[in-house]
Amino acid sequence: xxxxxxxHAEHDLAPGDEEQHSVGVRILGYVIGLxxxxxxxxxxxxxxxTDLVWQPSIPVALIVLAIAQMGVHLVFFLHIxxxxxxTNNVLALxxxxxxxxxxxxxTVWIMAHLNANMPPMDQIMRMQ
Amino acid sequence: MSMTATAGRAQADPHHIxxxxxxxxxxxKRIVTAYGFWIFLLSDIVMFxxxxxxxxxxxxxxxxGPKGSEIFEQGNVAxxxxxxxxxxxxxxxxxxAADVRNRFWFYLGMAVTCVLGVxxxxxxxxEFADLVARGYGPSRSAFLTxxxxxxxxxxxxxxxxxxxxxxxxxxxxxxxxxxDVLRRMMCFALFWHALDIIWVGVFSVVYxxxxxx
Numbered sequence: 001x002x003x004x005x006x007x008h009a010e011h012d013l014a015p016g017d018e019e020q021h022s023v024g025v026r027i028l029g030y031v032i033g034l035x036x037x038x039x040x041x042x043x044x045x046x047x048x049x050t051d052l053v054w055q056p057s058i059p060v061a062l063i064v065l066a067i068a069q070m071g072v073h074l075v076f077f078l079h080i081x082x083x084x085x086x087t088n089n090v091l092a093l094x095x096x097x098x099x100x101x102x103x104x105x106x107t108v109w110i111m112a113h114l115n116a117n118m119p120p121m122d123q124i125m126r127m128q
Numbered sequence: 129m130s131m132t133a134t135a136g137r138a139q140a141d142p143h144h145i146x147x148x149x150x151x152x153x154x155x156x157k158r159i160v161t162a163y164g165f166w167i168f169l170l171s172d173i174v175m176f177x178x179x180x181x182x183x184x185x186x187x188x189x190x191x192x193g194p195k196g197s198e199i200f201e202q203g204n205v206a207x208x209x210x211x212x213x214x215x216x217x218x219x220x221x222x223x224x225a226a227d228v229r230n231r232f233w234f235y236l237g238m239a240v241t242c243v244l245g246v247x248x249x250x251x252x253x254x255e256f257a258d259l260v261a262r263g264y265g266p267s268r269s270a271f272l273t274x275x276x277x278x279x280x281x282x283x284x285x286x287x288x289x290x291x292x293x294x295x296x297x298x299x300x301x302x303x304x305x306x307x308d309v310l311r312r313m314m315c316f317a318l319f320w321h322a323l324d325i326i327w328v329g330v331f332s333v334v335y336x337x338x339x340x341x
Binding site for chain 2: 031062078104
């Protein structure tokens with residue numbers, strides 16, 4: 001029986017909980033998160049009203065900045081990591097994001113096509 | 129002695145695959161509670177995604193009423209955003225204080241979080257009241273219906289969060305940092321941070337994208 005491999009199954013971390021750190025390290029994490037979030041927010045508000053950049057790039061930039069800031073919040077405030085003790089939390093998040101993208105992307109896609117293929121009601125009346 | 133050791137080993141390796149996994153037993157109540165609440169938060173985010181989808185589809189349907197760029201005031205939105213972001217930070221400070229069982233910093237962090245949340249709600253309520261007074265209520269156009277339901281739903285969540293926050297302060301005051309109170313505090317912190325994440329989507333998609341288009 002001595003050839004058996006011994007493995008120790010660690011417990012998971014609760015979502016929002018961190019690994020054991022000192023208070024100073026934990027506060028520093030929140031400070032870094034706050035600074036990054038403020039930077040990204042400021043950039044968003046600046047980009048939205050500026051004439052300095054090519055105008056059609058602004059919506060894309062705003063969406064990229066928003067997704068980046070959501071990532072900052074997840075990492076520094078909700079303490080979601082890629083560690084093995086966070087697998088359950090990350091998998092639940094991934095499934096939630098899948099549903100979010102299906103709902104938003106699918107709705108926008110389908111409704112845009114319906115809009116394009118269906119003329120306004122007064123045009124339909126004139127065709128008859 | 130050897131009998132029990134063998135029995136224990138058989139239990140640790142029930143399929144005789146040569147790998148003994150020392151199970152630490154069922155997960156603690158703190159993990160189970162927080163994970164359940166995490167699932168709820170994700171389903172809440174899925175619900176918000178439906179409101180976002182409705183807004184994205186209806187944002188151009190103004191029915192002769194005002195467009196987004198005519199009614200949004202970016203200064204107010206910037207103040208709201210900073211309030212909610214700072215309150216997320218102070219909420220984090222309060223949850224650290226709760227973990228180290230420091231009452232003073234817990235009450236201070238929660239009180240600042242509460243004040244910032246209330247400032248956010250007051251600004252949002254005044255914006256809504258001003259729009260309704262000008263005749264731009266939710267019944268004016270499909271765009272305004274989608275706007276009021278998305279932003280109002282987030283505002284309702286923040287209102288519920290403020291009530292929950294005051295409840296947590298009262299519970300710590302009355303019961304101290306008991307394990308069950310700390311679990312509720314952890315769920316509250318998750319809820320508050322998730323609301324801030326949703327607000328990032330709201331100010332980016334509704335206010336900033338909406339005022340540019």
